[in-house]
Amino acid sequence: MKVLKFKKLDKNAKIPVYDHDDDAGFGIYSNEQKVLKHLDFSAISTGISSEIPKNSFVSFRDRSSMAIKGLHVMGGVIDSGYRGEWKVILINLSKEDYKIEVGDKIAQGILQDAIQTKISKSKNLTETKRGVGGFGSTGR
Numbered sequence: 001m002k003v004l005k006f007k008k009l010d011k012n013a014k015i016p017v018y019d020h021d022d023d024a025g026f027g028i029y030s031n032e033q034k035v036l037k038h039l040d041f042s043a044i045s046t047g048i049s050s051e052i053p054k055n056s057f058v059s060f061r062d063r064s065s066m067a068i069k070g071l072h073v074m075g076g077v078i079d080s081g082y083r084g085e086w087k088v089i090l091i092n093l094s095k096e097d098y099k100i101e102v103g104d105k106i107a108q109g110i111l112q113d114a115i116q117t118k119i120s121k122s123k124n125l126t127e128t129k130r131g132v133g134g135f136g137s138t139g140r
Contacts, residue, residue, distance in 0.1 A: 002111065004050060005050060008047060012102055012103075013031045028109050029103055030045070030100050033102055036092035041091035042089070043089050044100060048086050049084055050078065052078060054080050062108075071092055071093070073088060076089060
């Protein structure tokens with residue numbers, strides 16, 4: 001079993017936890033108070049840093065309870081070599097202000113395997129049935 005180590009950078013910070021034994025994602029908590037207005041986005045402090053196992057990374061994901069209210073995580077990957085503070089970039093897509101409090105669960109993190117491959121430049125790529133079709137090319 002892999003071990004994901006966390007360090008509190010602030011006494012008020014909360015270490016992530018899985019709420020249920022079979023959860024894929026663990027809760028990530030705010031360490032600051034902030035109001036996000038319509039279309040505002042901000043990197044929210046968590047007050048934690050980590051030691052992620054080699055050949056792994058953590059990706060940030062929406063919480064469904066926040067997404068239904070219009071709050072969206074704007075991506076994010078924490079690499080295994082990073083030792084700085086975790087920050088979660090949130091955007092408010094709703095028409096209402098959204099107030100974030102210290103200790104609020106603002107995202108979930110998923111520990112995933114990172115597979116590095118050899119990257120090479122090529123003048124030609126193999127042909128496929130799909131080809132360059134994208135952005136709705138398969139219909140609705």
